[in-house]
Amino acid sequence: MTSSPDPVGTSAGVGPAHPLDPLTAGEIRQTAAILRRERGVGPGWRFASIELREPDKNVLPALEAGELTRREAVAVCWDRADGRAYRAVLSLTGDAVTAWQHLPGQHPNLTVDEWHECDEMLRAHPALADALARRGITDLSLVLTDVWAYGAALVPERYRGLRIGWSDVWYRESEQGNPYAHHVSGLHPVVDLNRMALLEIEDSLDDDAPHDQPDVRGEYLPGLTGLPPREVKPLQVVQPDGPGFTLDSRLLCWQDWQLRLGFNHREGLVLHQVGFRDAGRLRPVAHRLSFAEMFVPYRDPTPDHYRRTAFDIGEWGLGFMTTSLELGCDCLGEITYLDAVVHDSHGEPRTIPHAICIHEEDGGVLWKHVDDAAGPEVRRARRLVVSFHVTVANYEYLVYWRFYQDGNIECEVRATGIMVTSLFPNGRGRPRYGTLVDERTYAPFHQHFIVARLDLDVDGPDNTVYATESLTPGPGEDDPYGLGLVLRDTPLRTEAEGKQDYDWSAQRGWKVVNDNVRNELGTPVGYKLVPSGAFPPLLHRSSPAFRRAEVIGHTLWVTPYRQDERWPCGDFPNLSERDTGLPAWTARNRSIENTDVVLWYVFGIHHITRPEDWPVMPVDIVSFWLKPFGFFARNPALDVPPSHG
Ligand SMILES: [Cu+2]
Numbered sequence: 001m002t003s004s005p006d007p008v009g010t011s012a013g014v015g016p017a018h019p020l021d022p023l024t025a026g027e028i029r030q031t032a033a034i035l036r037r038e039r040g041v042g043p044g045w046r047f048a049s050i051e052l053r054e055p056d057k058n059v060l061p062a063l064e065a066g067e068l069t070r071r072e073a074v075a076v077c078w079d080r081a082d083g084r085a086y087r088a089v090l091s092l093t094g095d096a097v098t099a100w101q102h103l104p105g106q107h108p109n110l111t112v113d114e115w116h117e118c119d120e121m122l123r124a125h126p127a128l129a130d131a132l133a134r135r136g137i138t139d140l141s142l143v144l145t146d147v148w149a150y151g152a153a154l155v156p157e158r159y160r161g162l163r164i165g166w167s168d169v170w171y172r173e174s175e176q177g178n179p180y181a182h183h184v185s186g187l188h189p190v191v192d193l194n195r196m197a198l199l200e201i202e203d204s205l206d207d208d209a210p211h212d213q214p215d216v217r218g219e220y221l222p223g224l225t226g227l228p229p230r231e232v233k234p235l236q237v238v239q240p241d242g243p244g245f246t247l248d249s250r251l252l253c254w255q256d257w258q259l260r261l262g263f264n265h266r267e268g269l270v271l272h273q274v275g276f277r278d279a280g281r282l283r284p285v286a287h288r289l290s291f292a293e294m295f296v297p298y299r300d301p302t303p304d305h306y307r308r309t310a311f312d313i314g315e316w317g318l319g320f321m322t323t324s325l326e327l328g329c330d331c332l333g334e335i336t337y338l339d340a341v342v343h344d345s346h347g348e349p350r351t352i353p354h355a356i357c358i359h360e361e362d363g364g365v366l367w368k369h370v371d372d373a374a375g376p377e378v379r380r381a382r383r384l385v386v387s388f389h390v391t392v393a394n395y396e397y398l399v400y401w402r403f404y405q406d407g408n409i410e411c412e413v414r415a416t417g418i419m420v421t422s423l424f425p426n427g428r429g430r431p432r433y434g435t436l437v438d439e440r441t442y443a444p445f446h447q448h449f450i451v452a453r454l455d456l457d458v459d460g461p462d463n464t465v466y467a468t469e470s471l472t473p474g475p476g477e478d479d480p481y482g483l484g485l486v487l488r489d490t491p492l493r494t495e496a497e498g499k500q501d502y503d504w505s506a507q508r509g510w511k512v513v514n515d516n517v518r519n520e521l522g523t524p525v526g527y528k529l530v531p532s533g534a535f536p537p538l539l540h541r542s543s544p545a546f547r548r549a550e551v552i553g554h555t556l557w558v559t560p561y562r563q564d565e566r567w568p569c570g571d572f573p574n575l576s577e578r579d580t581g582l583p584a585w586t587a588r589n590r591s592i593e594n595t596d597v598v599l600w601y602v603f604g605i606h607h608i609t610r611p612e613d614w615p616v617m618p619v620d621i622v623s624f625w626l627k628p629f630g631f632f633a634r635n636p637a638l639d640v641p642p643s644h645g
Helices: 025-039 060-064 112-123 126-133 312-316 544-548 582-586
Strands: 045-052 072-079 085-091 096-102 143-149 164-171 187-192 197-203 245-248 251-254 257-264 268-278 281-297 309-311 336-343 349-371 375-392 395-404 409-417 434-438 441-444 446-456 462-471 486-491 509-518 524-530 556-560 595-607 617-628
Touching: 025 045, 025 072, 025 085, 025 096, 025 336, 025 349, 045 257, 112 143, 112 164, 112 187, 112 197, 126 143, 126 164, 126 187, 126 197, 143 309, 245 336, 245 349, 251 375, 257 336, 257 349, 257 375, 268 375, 268 395, 281 312, 281 395, 281 409, 309 312, 309 544, 312 375, 349 395, 409 446, 409 595, 446 617, 509 595, 556 582, 595 617
Parallel strands: none
Antiparallel strands: 045 072, 072 085, 085 096, 143 164, 164 187, 187 197, 245 251, 251 257, 257 268, 268 281, 281 309, 281 446, 336 349, 349 375, 375 395, 395 409, 409 617, 434 441, 446 595, 462 486, 462 509, 462 595, 509 524, 524 617, 556 595
């Protein structure tokens, strides 16, 4: 190890215990300090991201064994003066920059600081005050602006190359009123985020925007809705002997499961080294599980919404947007929390207390049979839940990874929060691209596409993905009644074959199989990705929105593992023109057979907005499952103890 004043950034108190542990506050400070010292990253710059450079799979064992000491960070920063962005790789052990790469034409992710600074700048701007005054809105303290990113194809020619954003304007009826209940429709500031300056205000008040605000029922706080809360009896979750899991630093063990909890600014929660202990041996299931992108195109071409294409992961970051969880509200029972550390755009660490929630839940009935002789036999399920919550402006995403005693992994996302709405003028019908939710107020249709990055390692890294389909050969000599149902397993050998679509008619699913390992029945071990929550893009291939997120064109993509292939819509979707992630990587059509495969599963919510989603949206729930298929070749839930009535 090279000498260093603060080799692992322990100034925050606790150094990392494992090579996959996220950067500590001290390491974040150290990264920023090195870049200031060696690369002249000064006050006029911003840090878009600072994160652990995760060790590659092939060096991880040596690092874990302590045979090698290496701690690296990767940071993206840019100079606001000229907009030039750089990616730096740093050795924290060596206290030095090891790589410094200019990223021509790239615009790094938006930062929380820019969001706040932009809101302050706009609310203090006389031009916005004038535009609001024309609409009778004079109390600027009740006004909220909300900057969004552009896609390159939609940026006006005169602003090309700028770090440009466009904003909505909202106002609350009162200090605690719903911030997103009153859209100031037809009013959109366009801003240069590097100069933090207003470029122009688009104002269509005299053309087609409403002059008056309708009387909407937009409040949700009990004191403002006027609704008496309905009565619910207390419900307590009690675990007198404590929870059934152990958390040793970031190593989580529960029943037969074992995994490691990671976190970064972009993906939020990351699950590493997920394994199942089977007959005394830890069998790998997944090397790494996370969400790599979320694309939310609004499907309303009217002036208030045509630019609304959020990349909540690539543009903003689930980690940056993670919010603290509260016992009894967000999570019920015997809870263990983990804090997370992210950073601001100056490179200062910021701790998110209670960012990750770990708890054990009753999972309903796991299996049951009632027999005349033996009587009823019922086993209740327990599940381990690891979750985190994200607030991206008006929306909340609640992410739950659940582990079951029968080897199942369930990934559930709940979307809630407040929908985007806008107004239409009196005497004009609602635009056909949304649902009427209140007086002259409609909520545009939109979609939430989530891309889960599933680096499965089923009993080892060398796996093959099979499309598995149900077929009906029809009547024949051996099946005169046309009853037969057979299965067709098709190995996906190349990245072209790995582009897979959901097929209801064949009940298509995908098995990740290790053909090199057999179970006790003599069949290869596998895990099945059971597709649900999948839907087609319903977006024209020529649309600029589709071109930025071609990943949504398929339900599943399969690639060979590469350490640097992480972002399916490209490293920097902010102001992007094309999807430079999965479509570019897979154009090489590499082999994906019997190798270390990564699955990219596209699922989410096709949000046809409802009146009942207003003014707050009760959770919309989607999930997909990873289920053992021949992984055990016997029932791993047989020994779950009987519960007592
Ligand atoms: Cu939605």
